[in-house]
Amino acid sequence: xxxxxxxxxxxxxxxxxxxxxxxxxxxxxxxxxxxxxxxxxxxxxxxxxxxxxxxxxxxxxxxxxxxxxxxxxxxxxxxxxxxxxxxxxxxxxxxxxxxxxxxxxxxxxxxxxxxxxxxxxxxxxxxxxxxxxxxxxxxxxxxxxxxxxxxxxxxxxxxxxxxxxxxxxxxxxxxxxxxxxxxxxxxxxxxxxxxxxxxxxxxxxxxxxxxxxxxxxxxxxxxxxxxxxxxxxxxxxxxxxxxxxxxxxxxxxxxxxxxxxxxxxxxxxxxxxxxxxxxxxxxxxxxxxxxxxxxxxxxxxxxxxxxxxxxxxxxxxxxxxxxxxxxxxxxxxxxxxxxxxxxxxxxxxxxxxxxxxxxxxxxxxxxxxxxxxxxxxxxxxxxxxxxxxxxxxxxxxxxxxxxxxxxxxxxxxxxxxxxxxxxxxxxxxxxxxxxxxxxxxxxxxxxxxxxxxxxxxxxxxxxxxxxxxxxxxxxxxxxxxxxxxxxxxxxxxxxxxxxxxxxxxxxxxxxxxxxxxxxxxxxxxxxxxxxxxxxxxxxxxxxxxxxxxxxxxxxxxxxxxxxxxxxxxxxxxxxxxxxxxxxxxxxxxxxxxxxxxxxxxxxxxxxxxxxxxxxxxxxxxxxxxxxxxxxxxxxxxxxxxxxxxxxxxxxxxxxxxxxxxxxxxxxxxxxxxxxxxxxxxxxxxxxxxxxxxxxxxxxxxxxxxxxxxxxxxxxxxxxxxxxxxxxxxxxxxxxxxxxxxxxxxxxxxxxxxxxxxxxxxxxxxxxxxxxxxxxxxxxxxxxxxxxxxxxxxxxxxx
Numbered sequence: 001x002x003x004x005x006x007x008x009x010x011x012x013x014x015x016x017x018x019x020x021x022x023x024x025x026x027x028x029x030x031x032x033x034x035x036x037x038x039x040x041x042x043x044x045x046x047x048x049x050x051x052x053x054x055x056x057x058x059x060x061x062x063x064x065x066x067x068x069x070x071x072x073x074x075x076x077x078x079x080x081x082x083x084x085x086x087x088x089x090x091x092x093x094x095x096x097x098x099x100x101x102x103x104x105x106x107x108x109x110x111x112x113x114x115x116x117x118x119x120x121x122x123x124x125x126x127x128x129x130x131x132x133x134x135x136x137x138x139x140x141x142x143x144x145x146x147x148x149x150x151x152x153x154x155x156x157x158x159x160x161x162x163x164x165x166x167x168x169x170x171x172x173x174x175x176x177x178x179x180x181x182x183x184x185x186x187x188x189x190x191x192x193x194x195x196x197x198x199x200x201x202x203x204x205x206x207x208x209x210x211x212x213x214x215x216x217x218x219x220x221x222x223x224x225x226x227x228x229x230x231x232x233x234x235x236x237x238x239x240x241x242x243x244x245x246x247x248x249x250x251x252x253x254x255x256x257x258x259x260x261x262x263x264x265x266x267x268x269x270x271x272x273x274x275x276x277x278x279x280x281x282x283x284x285x286x287x288x289x290x291x292x293x294x295x296x297x298x299x300x301x302x303x304x305x306x307x308x309x310x311x312x313x314x315x316x317x318x319x320x321x322x323x324x325x326x327x328x329x330x331x332x333x334x335x336x337x338x339x340x341x342x343x344x345x346x347x348x349x350x351x352x353x354x355x356x357x358x359x360x361x362x363x364x365x366x367x368x369x370x371x372x373x374x375x376x377x378x379x380x381x382x383x384x385x386x387x388x389x390x391x392x393x394x395x396x397x398x399x400x401x402x403x404x405x406x407x408x409x410x411x412x413x414x415x416x417x418x419x420x421x422x423x424x425x426x427x428x429x430x431x432x433x434x435x436x437x438x439x440x441x442x443x444x445x446x447x448x449x450x451x452x453x454x455x456x457x458x459x460x461x462x463x464x465x466x467x468x469x470x471x472x473x474x475x476x477x478x479x480x481x482x483x484x485x486x487x488x489x490x491x492x493x494x495x496x497x498x499x500x501x502x503x504x505x506x507x508x509x510x511x512x513x514x515x516x517x518x519x520x521x522x523x524x525x526x527x528x529x530x531x532x533x534x535x536x537x538x539x540x541x542x543x544x545x546x547x548x549x550x551x552x553x554x555x556x557x558x559x560x561x562x563x564x565x566x567x568x569x570x571x572x573x574x575x576x577x578x579x580x581x582x583x584x585x586x587x588x589x590x591x592x593x594x595x596x597x598x599x600x601x602x603x604x605x606x607x608x609x610x611x612x613x614x615x616x617x618x619x620x621x622x623x624x625x626x627x628x629x630x631x632x633x634x635x636x637x638x639x640x641x642x643x644x645x646x647x648x649x650x651x652x653x654x655x656x657x658x659x660x661x662x663x664x665x666x667x668x669x670x671x672x673x674x675x676x677x678x679x680x681x682x683x684x685x686x687x688x689x690x691x692x693x694x695x696x697x698x699x700x701x702x703x704x705x706x707x708x709x710x711x712x713x714x715x716x717x718x719x720x721x722x723x724x725x726x727x728x729x730x731x732x733x734x735x736x737x738x739x740x741x742x743x744x745x746x747x748x749x750x751x752x753x754x755x756x757x758x759x760x761x762x763x764x765x766x767x768x769x770x771x772x773x774x775x776x777x778x779x780x781x782x783x784x785x786x787x788x789x790x791x792x793x794x795x796x797x798x
Contacts, residue, residue: 049082127218341427445537555648
């Protein structure tokens with residue numbers, strides 16, 4: 001964060017200084033320095049720190065650099081000492097040719113804060129080249145009739161040095177007839193002109209051989225020589241004359257090779273052989289000979305090589321018209337090269353920052369310069385970038401631009417920008433150059449992780465194995481790098497009683513949730529907790545989500561039978577009168593299941609019966625009813641096995657055994673069931689012996705017949721009177737069995753069990769469902785029927 005702050009501060013300084021210095025430097029004259037050509041590399045030029053009024057180490061701190069057009073670095077800057085040194089040995093002729101003075105322009109760039117200084121380096125010429133004649137052997141044919149004072153232009157020498165080091169004078173070897181004059185042409189070059197001082201006599205001296213010396217003004221001077229062979233010819237008193245002594249032509253630089261520039265014309269008053277004229281280039285430099293050609297017969301001057309306005313703008317071409325004799329005429333063709341828009345603009349990047357932090361205010365991206373080798377409108381330049389980018393291109397010094405951000409950038413909206421800098425000139429047709437740069441927006445931790453859901457609902461089945469993966473939470477961060485690395489953690493539960501640490505754990509890297517121990521639906525149906533997702537930025541950002549875990553019920557509890565009770569020492573017996581009709585309610589099996597949902601849906605089924613088809617069990621409520629009318633042939637005692645099954649997968653079940661006793665007489669209730677008799681026999685052996693003894697006494701048979709008749713009579717006499725278990729006549733102490741509406745029971749039931757007789761050997765139970773509240777409705781017909789039924793023994797079944 002500290003580095004980012006320094007960077008932002010530095011950018012603000014750059015922008016501020018850039019505006020101020022752009023105004024202050026606009027009218028400042030460039031600093032001028034000079035160096036002699038051929039000076040060795042690393043030679044001292046000046047101390048920039050002193051020239052700019054800066055401290056010795058301030059240049060290094062401010063990131064000083066030397067830049068020049070086209071990034072051709074002829075100079076280098078020692079940032080420690082502030083010395084400006086030559087980067088290499090300079091050759092003035094290679095750099096500037098004939099241009100004098102030879103000036104190299106460069107700029108000094110201070111980056112922090114941004115500041116420009118214009119400067120010039122003049123390369124001073126030394127006399128390191130000798131004059132050279134293109135034609136070292138010249139032939140002159142001079143008529144003997146030429147009067148003294150006649151001049152004969154000679155081919156000049158070439159010297160690539162400039163100024164005093166160029167050709168200063170021409171010297172002719174001593175002779176009796178000629179002297180040489182040094183003339184100066186319009187372009188500043190000097191050429192020799194031979195002057196006849198004494199009339200020639202072919203008969204006395206038909207030819208002369210002279211030596212012409214070209215000498216420059218250097219110190220020490222250098223020279224070059226050429227031989228002049230003079231032939232004295234017979235008289236030819238008319239020289240060719242041109243129609244114009246000076247021709248002025250203009251030609252576009254993109255003219256094709258072979259283009260006709262001009263046609264020169266000369267006439268000769270002589271006739272015959274002396275009047276035949278031929279044309280040629282006169283005193284032509286190597287450059288002119290490579291660029292132009294002339295038809296010796298017609299005088300047509302055509303383009304021999306491609307022109308380049310940016311290199312040479314004017315040509316002075318001398319034309320000679322010579323007759324067959326020794327006479328010749330001269331004219332000059334001044335050729336002006338017209339500029340065409342044949343050079344595309346150039347872009348030079350001086351500074352470039354590839355990575356820009358997001359959310360930063362105006363930041364400098366690049367410093368660049370543009371140039372065009374063309375002139376006037378063809379050299380004027382417009383510099384632009386795309387309109388749909390958050391960047392601005394600001395102009396500073398001449399042809400210098402800075403690329404800055406227009407507003408703070410957001411990496412999450414766009415992480416990278418491809419900027420195309422387009423430079424277009426104003427020529428016809430317009431030429432343009434494009435330079436593309438890529439700017440990357442570096443990330444700042446400004447986005448908190450975001451969960452895919454604000455609330456997660458997970459479902460896990462009970463009795464799970466420990467460390468079971470129950471689900472995952474997921475959060476994403478729009479940042480990048482460490483700012484986008486998300487870690488997950490559990491929040492403290494809102495309920496301090498919830499042992500969250502022993503229930504669930506979370507993988508900090510991927511958000512996977514695990515159940516730490518086996519869950520029990522019957523103990524905990526659901527619980528809720530919070531999850532935090534935090535990134536690794538500085539400072540770290542986080543967000544929260546809620547997770548609700550629902551424990552799904554598993555069928556891990558078998559049905560439990562509440563009635564008839566299963567833990568009694570003696571089985572429960574249900575009494576059914578033989579006069580009961582079909583559908584008579586015998587009893588109701590009551591069961592519950594600790595599970596929930598369909599795992600607690602109970603169904604009832606008659607598994608076994610002494611007489612199949614006599615009794616039936618309602619599948620949904622467990623009511624045991626008679627399936628048909630009872631008959632005398634039906635057995636007295638019946639054993640029913642009822643299966644109670646839940647609806648789970650796999651289903652669980654429980655069974656209960658019911659004992660049903662069919663009664664149709666008074667004595668019937670005193671008959672014990674075989675199981676009860678066996679139990680009592682085991683409990684009291686004396687009773688067993690007594691039964692055996694009584695059975696063996698045949699004398700009691702008659703007594704038994706009489707007792708039977710008496711009982712029948714008594715039953716008929718008591719049929720009209722109602723007896724209650726709790727009345728004075730009854731010997732049936734009663735107790736109630738309460739079964740609340742749990743499990744699959746829709747309401748509470750109360751069963752009254754009545755006993756008659758004084759001994760434990762005659763125990764009978766009568767059922768009466770006691771419904772506390774029918775919500776305004778009368779009980780069902782079967783309940784009323786059973787409540788009002790009076791059997792043949794005179795007992796009421798309640």
